[in-house]
Amino acid sequence: MVAEIICVGTELLLGDIVNTNAAFLSKELAALGISMYHQSVVGDNAERLKESLALALSRADIVLTTGGLGPTYDDLTKKTVADYFGLDMELHEPSVKKIEALFQRRNWPMTPNNMLQALVPSGSIVFFNDYGLAPGVAVENGGKTVIMMPGPPSEMRPMFIERISPYLQQKTGGIIRSKTLFIFGMGESSVEDTLRELMTTSANPTVAPYAKQGEVQVRVSAKADSEAEALALIDPVVEQIKQKLGSVVYGVDIGSMQNALVTALKQKGLVCATAESCTGGLVSAAITDIPGASAVFAGGVCTYANALKTKLLGVGEDTLNRDGAVSAETARQMAQGVRALTGADIGVGVTGIAGPDGGSDEKPVGLVYIAVSSPAHSDVKKLMLSRGHKNERNSIRSIAALHALSMMLEAARKA
Amino acid sequence: MVAEIICVGTELLLGDIVNTNAAFLSKELAALGISMYHQSVVGDNAERLKESLALALSRADIVLTTGGLGPTYDDLTKKTVADYFGLDMELHEPSVKKIEALFQRRNWPMTPNNMLQALVPSGSIVFFNDYGLAPGVAVENGGKTVIMMPGPPSEMRPMFIERISPYLQQKTGGIIRSKTLFIFGMGESSVEDTLRELMTTSANPTVAPYAKQGEVQVRVSAKADSEAEALALIDPVVEQIKQKLGSVVYGVDIGSMQNALVTALKQKGLVCATAESCTGGLVSAAITDIPGASAVFAGGVCTYANALKTKLLGVGEDTLNRDGAVSAETARQMAQGVRALTGADIGVGVTGIAGPDGGSDEKPVGLVYIAVSSPAHSDVKKLMLSRGHKNERNSIRSIAALHALSMMLEAARKA
Numbered sequence: 001m002v003a004e005i006i007c008v009g010t011e012l013l014l015g016d017i018v019n020t021n022a023a024f025l026s027k028e029l030a031a032l033g034i035s036m037y038h039q040s041v042v043g044d045n046a047e048r049l050k051e052s053l054a055l056a057l058s059r060a061d062i063v064l065t066t067g068g069l070g071p072t073y074d075d076l077t078k079k080t081v082a083d084y085f086g087l088d089m090e091l092h093e094p095s096v097k098k099i100e101a102l103f104q105r106r107n108w109p110m111t112p113n114n115m116l117q118a119l120v121p122s123g124s125i126v127f128f129n130d131y132g133l134a135p136g137v138a139v140e141n142g143g144k145t146v147i148m149m150p151g152p153p154s155e156m157r158p159m160f161i162e163r164i165s166p167y168l169q170q171k172t173g174g175i176i177r178s179k180t181l182f183i184f185g186m187g188e189s190s191v192e193d194t195l196r197e198l199m200t201t202s203a204n205p206t207v208a209p210y211a212k213q214g215e216v217q218v219r220v221s222a223k224a225d226s227e228a229e230a231l232a233l234i235d236p237v238v239e240q241i242k243q244k245l246g247s248v249v250y251g252v253d254i255g256s257m258q259n260a261l262v263t264a265l266k267q268k269g270l271v272c273a274t275a276e277s278c279t280g281g282l283v284s285a286a287i288t289d290i291p292g293a294s295a296v297f298a299g300g301v302c303t304y305a306n307a308l309k310t311k312l313l314g315v316g317e318d319t320l321n322r323d324g325a326v327s328a329e330t331a332r333q334m335a336q337g338v339r340a341l342t343g344a345d346i347g348v349g350v351t352g353i354a355g356p357d358g359g360s361d362e363k364p365v366g367l368v369y370i371a372v373s374s375p376a377h378s379d380v381k382k383l384m385l386s387r388g389h390k391n392e393r394n395s396i397r398s399i400a401a402l403h404a405l406s407m408m409l410e411a412a413r414k415a
Numbered sequence: 416m417v418a419e420i421i422c423v424g425t426e427l428l429l430g431d432i433v434n435t436n437a438a439f440l441s442k443e444l445a446a447l448g449i450s451m452y453h454q455s456v457v458g459d460n461a462e463r464l465k466e467s468l469a470l471a472l473s474r475a476d477i478v479l480t481t482g483g484l485g486p487t488y489d490d491l492t493k494k495t496v497a498d499y500f501g502l503d504m505e506l507h508e509p510s511v512k513k514i515e516a517l518f519q520r521r522n523w524p525m526t527p528n529n530m531l532q533a534l535v536p537s538g539s540i541v542f543f544n545d546y547g548l549a550p551g552v553a554v555e556n557g558g559k560t561v562i563m564m565p566g567p568p569s570e571m572r573p574m575f576i577e578r579i580s581p582y583l584q585q586k587t588g589g590i591i592r593s594k595t596l597f598i599f600g601m602g603e604s605s606v607e608d609t610l611r612e613l614m615t616t617s618a619n620p621t622v623a624p625y626a627k628q629g630e631v632q633v634r635v636s637a638k639a640d641s642e643a644e645a646l647a648l649i650d651p652v653v654e655q656i657k658q659k660l661g662s663v664v665y666g667v668d669i670g671s672m673q674n675a676l677v678t679a680l681k682q683k684g685l686v687c688a689t690a691e692s693c694t695g696g697l698v699s700a701a702i703t704d705i706p707g708a709s710a711v712f713a714g715g716v717c718t719y720a721n722a723l724k725t726k727l728l729g730v731g732e733d734t735l736n737r738d739g740a741v742s743a744e745t746a747r748q749m750a751q752g753v754r755a756l757t758g759a760d761i762g763v764g765v766t767g768i769a770g771p772d773g774g775s776d777e778k779p780v781g782l783v784y785i786a787v788s789s790p791a792h793s794d795v796k797k798l799m800l801s802r803g804h805k806n807e808r809n810s811i812r813s814i815a816a817l818h819a820l821s822m823m824l825e826a827a828r829k830a
Contacts, residue, residue, distance in 0.1 A: 012437075012438075012441070012454070013441055013451050013452065013453075013454065014441055014442065014445050015437075015438040015439065015440070015441030015442030015443070015444075015445060016438075016442075016623075017438065018433060018434070018435050018437075018438040019433070019434055019437060019438065020433050022427075022430075022433075022434060022456070023427070023430040023431075023432065023433040023434065024430065025430070026427070026428055026429055026430030027429065027430030027431070028430070029430075030428075030429050030430060036428045037428065037457065037458055037460070037463055038455060038456065038457055038463070038467070039427070039428065039455065039456035040453060040454065040455040040456070041437070041453065041454035041455070042452065042453055043452060045452070048452055048453070052453070055470075187523070188485075188487065189486050189487060189526055189528055189529060190526070192487050192488075193526060193528075196488075208425070210426055210431060213569075219431075274696075274717070276696075278703075279700070279703075280696075280699050280700050280702070280703025280704070280708075280712075280715075281689075281691075281695075281696025281697065281698070281699035281700035281703065281715060281717065282696065282700045283696070284695050284696035284717045285694070285695050285696035285697045285700050287695070288693075288694075288695025288696065288717070288719065288812075289695070289808070289809065289812070291770070291771050291772065291808055292772065293695070293719075294719055294773075297695075297719050298719060298720045298723065299716065299717050299718045299719045299720055299723040300695075300696060300716070300717040300719075301714065301715070301716050301717070301727075302689070302696065302699045302703070302714050302715040302716070302717070303714045304703065304708075304709055304712050304713060304714045304715075305713045305714055305757070308713065308714040308756075308757060311756075312716075312727070312756075341726075341727075342720070342723060354703075355706070356706050357706065357707065358709075384520065384521065386520075387517055387521075388513065388516060388517055388520070389545060389546045389547065390545040390546060390573075391545075391546065391573070393704070393706055394704060395569075397700075397703075397704070
C-alpha cells in the first residue's frame with residue numbers, strides 16, 4: 001500500500017513554519033508498513049491543490065492532507081476534495097454542536113464562517129476533533145482514499161494516533177518494528193562499505209545507515225504479522241552487523257552516547273567527573289542532559305585559565321611550562337586531578353585548540369588531547385579534529401565531547 | 416521569477432529527520448522576492464527524482480534541490496540532473512584537492528566512492544563547499560536553472576547565504592539587505608501585538624518576527640538598488656521597533672545572547688566565571704562557543720554534588736541545610752564563590768530542578784534560582800520555567816541558561 005502526503009498552507013511556502021507534520025506522518029506511516037515515495041507542499045490555492053491531488057492519486061492508494069480545514073476564506077481543502085470527486089458538502093452535526101457550545105460558553109459572537117469547519121463532503125468518514133474544532137475527514141472513492149487532517153500539530157498528532165491510525169491498520173494488516181545500532185569511530189562510507197552486501201540483499205528486514213554529527217546509526221526494520229515475528233527477523237541481522245563492525249557499535253536502541261554512559265555508570269554503581277578546557281562544559285552538559293544523571297555525576301570544572309588548572313586540578317606548573325596546556329600530560333593530570341577534587345571513580349580531561357585562532361604549525365587548530373582515569377583503566381588520546389572547513393570551532397568541540405564521552409564509557413564498561 | 420524546492424532523501428520520507436531545509440530556503444527565497452508555489456520531497460531514487468524534476472521545471476524557472484550529493488551509492492542527485500539534461504560528469508579539481516587533503520591529513524584509507532563527491536555535470540557553475548566536501552552546483556539550460564545543494568543544514572545554509580544567494584541576486588536584480596533585532600523577555604505573540612501595525616503596513620522594508628527557543632527575533636528586510644539605499648529604508652524602522660519594544664531588545668545583528676555577552680565583556684575589559692548546577696555546563700559551553708571567549712572567561716564549575724558546592728564555592732553547609740541547594744541564597748553564594756575562586760569580575764550561579772524527578776509541592780520541577788555578582792551590581796531571580804508539558808528537562812535547562820547569560824550581559828553593561 002502506497003501513501004502520499006500533501007501539506008497545504010502558504011505559511012509553509014514562506015518558511016514561516018517548519019513542516020514537522022510531514023516528518024511525524026512519515027514515521028507513523030512507515031511504522032504501519034505503508035510505503036511513501038513522494039511528499040508535497042502547496043499553498044492555499046484551490047487550483048494548485050486540485051492538480052497536486054490528481055497527481056498524488058495517480059501515484060498512491062492513500063493521500064493524506066494536513067491544513068486548510070479552518071474557518072477562514074483560505075481554508076479550502078475539504079471543498080477542493082469534494083469538488084474533485086463531485087461530492088456535495090453537508091454539515092457534520094456533532095461538530096456543529098461542539099462549535100456552538102464553544103461560542104456559547106465563551107460568549108463570543110458566532111460569525112457564519114465558523115460553521116464552515118463543520119462542513120464535510122457527503123458520505124465521508126468523519127474523525128471527530130477532540131483537540132480543536134475542525135473534524136478530520138476520509139473520502140473513499142474508486143479504490144482510493146483521501147484523508148484530510150487539521151494543520152496544527154497539537155490537533156493533527158492526537159487525531160492521527162487515536163482515530164486515523166486504527167482506521168489505517170484495518171486497511172493494511174501487519175506491523176513494522178525496527179532496532180537501531182549506534183556507532184562511533186567509523187565513518188558513514190566505511191560503515192556502508194562493510195555492510196553493502198547486507199544492505200543491498202536484505203529486503204525484510206531492511207538495513208539503512210544514517211550519518212549524524214560524528215556518529216553513524218544503522219536501522220534494521222522488519223515487517224511481519226506480529227511483534228515477535230518482526231523481532232525474529234531483526235535480531236539475527238543486528239547480531240550479524242555487530243560482528244561485522246566490532247567494537248565501534250556502542251549500543252543498540254541506546255539513544256545517545258551520554259545515555260549509554262549514564263546507563264553503564266548506574267549499572268556499575270560508579271560516579272564520574274569532568275575537567276574540560278576546549279569543550280567548555282559540553283561534556284558535563286551532555287551527561288546532565290540525561291534524567292537521573294545526578295546519581296552518577298559528581299561535578300565538573302571548566303578550567304579555561306591555566307592558573308585554574310593548577311589551582312583546582314593540581315596540573316603542574318612545570319608541565320604547563322614544558323609541555324603546554326594542550327598536551328597529553330596536561331590532559332592526564334586534569335583527569336586525575338578532577339578525580340581527586342571530586343572523589344569520582346572516573347575522571348576525564350579534555351584540552352585542545354578549537355580555533356579559529358590559537359593554532360600553530362606544531363599545535364594546529366583541531367588538536368585535542370583527551371585523558372580518562374579510573375582505578376582500573378587509564379588512557380590518553382591525541383586527536384586531529386580539523387577537517388579543513390571554515391567555522392569548525394563548533395564541530396571540533398562537539399566531536400571532542402563525543403570522544404570524551406566514548407572514553408568514559410569504555411572506562412565504565414571495563415571497571 | 417518562480418522557484419520550486421525538491422528535497423531528496425529517503426530519511427525524509429521515513430520521518431527520520433524534519434525538513435528544516437525547506438523552511439530555511441522558503442524564507443530566504445521569499446526575502447529575495449522569488450515566488451514559490453510548490454515544494455516536494457522524493458527518496459533516493461533516480462527515476463522518481465527525474466519525474467519530480469521534470470514536473471518542477473514545467474512549473475518554475477529555478478529548481479533548488481537539497482541532498483544526495485554525498486559519497487554513497489544512493490547519492491544520485493547530480494548524476495540524475497546531468498542525465499536529464501544530457502550532460503557528462505567531470506571532476507571539479509578544487510573539490511578533489513580538498514577531499515585528498517582531508518584523507519591525507521587524517522591518514523584515512525581513501526575509498527573510490529569518496530571522489531564521487533567531486534563530480535559535477537560538465538559546464539555547470541560550482542559553489543565550493545567551505546563547510547563540507549561535496550560542492551554545490553548550478554546547471555543553466557534552456558532558460559531554466561537547477562541548483563543542487565548538500566543536505567546537511569550545517570553545509571547547505573552557509574553555502575546558500577555566502578554563495579548561492581549572491582548568484583540568485585544577479586538574476587533577480589536589486590539587492591536585499593536585512594537587520595535582525597534580538598529580543599529576550601517578551602513572547603512572540605506580545606511582540607506581534609506590539610508590532611502588528613508596522614508588520615501589516617510596511618511593504619519595503621518588510622517586518623517579520625521569528626520565535627526561537629526562549630527568544631524572539633524580528634527581521635527587517637528591504638529591497639533596493641544599492642546597499643546604502645536598503646539601509647536607509649531599514650534603519651529608521653529598526654529604531655522605531657527598538658522604541659516600541661524597549662529594553663527587551665538586547666542587540667541588533669548580534670548573533671546570540673552569548674555573543675552579546677562576550678562582546679560586552681571585551682568592550683569593558685571584564686572577565687566572567689560560571690557556577691552551574693541544573694544547567695550542568697550549558698552556560699559555560701555557550702560562552703566558550705564564541706571564538707576568543709578565552710579572553711573574557713576564566714572558567715566554570717559544575718557543582719552537582721552538594722559537597723562540591725561547599726568545597727569549591729564556599730556555599731555554607733547551614734545554607735544548604737536551612738534553605739536547600741535550590742534557593743536564592745545558594746545561588747547568591749555560588750555566584751560570589753565562583754568569583755572568589757577564579758578572580759573573575761562577574762560571576763553567575765544557577766541552581767534549580769530540571770526534572771523529571773526531584774520536584775515537590777514547595778519546590779516544583781522548573782523552579783530555578785539565578786544570581787549574578789559583580790563589584791557594581793548583584794541580582795537574584797526566581798524563575799518558574801515549567802509549562803506543564805511532558806519531557807521538559809531539556810527546555811528548562813536551555814531557558815535557564817539563556818536567563819543566566821542575559822543577567823551576566825546586564826551586569827557587564829552596567830559595569
